[in-house]
Amino acid sequence: MSVSTPAVKVPPTAALAVAWRQAPSAVPVAYVGGGTALQLAWGVEQPPPAMTLIDVTQGAVPAGVALHDGMLHLGAATRLEALRTDARVRAHAPLLAQALDALGALSVRHLATLGGNIGWRWGDTLAALLALDAEAEVDTDPVPRPLAEVLRRPVLPLVRAVRVPLPAAAPVAVYEKVGARAAFSPSRLALAIRAQLAHGRLHGLRLAATAAALPARRLARAEAVLDGADCRSLPARAGDLRAALQQDLHDDTDPQRVRLAARLLLGHLNRRLPHSA
Numbered sequence: 532m533s534v535s536t537p538a539v540k541v542p543p544t545a546a547l548a549v550a551w552r553q554a555p556s557a558v559p560v561a562y563v564g565g566g567t568a569l570q571l572a573w574g575v576e577q578p579p580p581a582m583t584l585i586d587v588t589q590g591a592v593p594a595g596v597a598l599h600d601g602m603l604h605l606g607a608a609t610r611l612e613a614l615r616t617d618a619r620v621r622a623h624a625p626l627l628a629q630a631l632d633a634l635g636a637l638s639v640r641h642l643a644t645l646g647g648n649i650g651w652r653w654g655d656t657l658a659a660l661l662a663l664d665a666e667a668e669v670d671t672d673p674v675p676r677p678l679a680e681v682l683r684r685p686v687l688p689l690v691r692a693v694r695v696p697l698p699a700a701a702p703v704a705v706y707e708k709v710g711a712r713a714a715f716s717p718s719r720l721a722l723a724i725r726a727q728l729a730h731g732r733l734h735g736l737r738l739a740a741t742a743a744a745l746p747a748r749r750l751a752r753a754e755a756v757l758d759g760a761d762c763r764s765l766p767a768r769a770g771d772l773r774a775a776l777q778q779d780l781h782d783d784t785d786p787q788r789v790r791l792a793a794r795l796l797l798g799h800l801n802r803r804l805p806h807s808a
């Protein structure tokens with residue numbers, strides 16, 4: 532019996548990677564970083580499907596972290612454990628560092644790449660990156676695009692790098708990942724919250740969410756409801772918040788997620804807003 536295995540091609544440039552992915556093919560063609568998310572879909576009982584994998588980690592996209600032009604530059608081929616332990620990431624983008632701390636096991640993080648976490652569409656880094664107003668360098672385009680816009684495309688382009696505008700640290704910076712207690716169970720919700728505080732009120736609020744099977748997104752309607760709130764006005768906004776979250780999560784198949792997100796948001800913001808005596 533012949534067993535099909537994926538063929539792996541290694542393009543030396545981003546242009547070649549994009550051309551190979553777009554060329555007509557008899558089998559599915561996909562970019563691959565560490566392969567840790569792709570192999571989840573293959574299962575363990577059967578051989579991997581016949582397909583062509585384009586390994587983008589050998590020259591097509593860069594690896595590594597750099598700090599210049601007021602931005603943190605993250606190469607898409609950077610392994611997640613290298614990103615998690617990078618001093619510049621921890622100092623300048625603590626929200627992203629929190630997300631990485633909660634992501635998978637060491638063995639997975641050693642293989643997994645930032646590009647693959649983004650390409651998976653519900654990777655844990657995405658909520659943090661969206662709340663940080665990250666931009667992405669994609670395909671061969673020299674102009675970076677907002678990550679939120681890139682994620683709305685039906686077919687994700689090749690992600691070469693991500694840029695996080697600095698300063699990214701903020702007085703309100705929370706990343707929380709909620710799941711069942713079983714050892715390997717998919718996350719129910721990963722939530723990132725970032726805001727400035729002025730005169731006891733939230734401003735510049737950024738909210739983003741992702742979860743297993745829930746593609747990452749900004750919670751723009753919830754942001755509009757909560758921006759400007761202080762600790763006294765927060766409880767009165769709970770009803771509007773749930774209605775806004777229904778819209779932000781309109782395609783979600785989990786009916787409980789809106790209540791969960793609202794509870795987490797109100798709890799975290801209430802704890803971080805100043806309470807006058």
Ligand SMILES: Cc1cc2nc3c(=O)[nH]c(=O)nc-3n(C[C@H](O)[C@H](O)[C@H](O)COP(=O)(O)OP(=O)(O)OC[C@H]3O[C@@H](n4cnc5c(N)ncnc54)[C@H](O)[C@@H]3O)c2cc1C
Nearest residue numbers: 564565566567568569635643644646647648650654655690
């Ligand atoms: C045991 C286990 C636990 C896990 N736990 C978590 C967890 O807690 N949180 C979490 O977020 N994930 C988790 N994952 C999923 C996965 O490991 C991560 O999402 C990882 O970051 C994927 O990266 P990768 O490089 O291995 O992606 P790959 O599997 O190589 O690719 C994933 C997707 O991204 C695409 N892709 C790859 N590189 C690029 C690129 N540069 N540009 C555009 N598209 C690209 C691929 O075509 C594919 O569609 C887990 C996986 C396993 C096996």
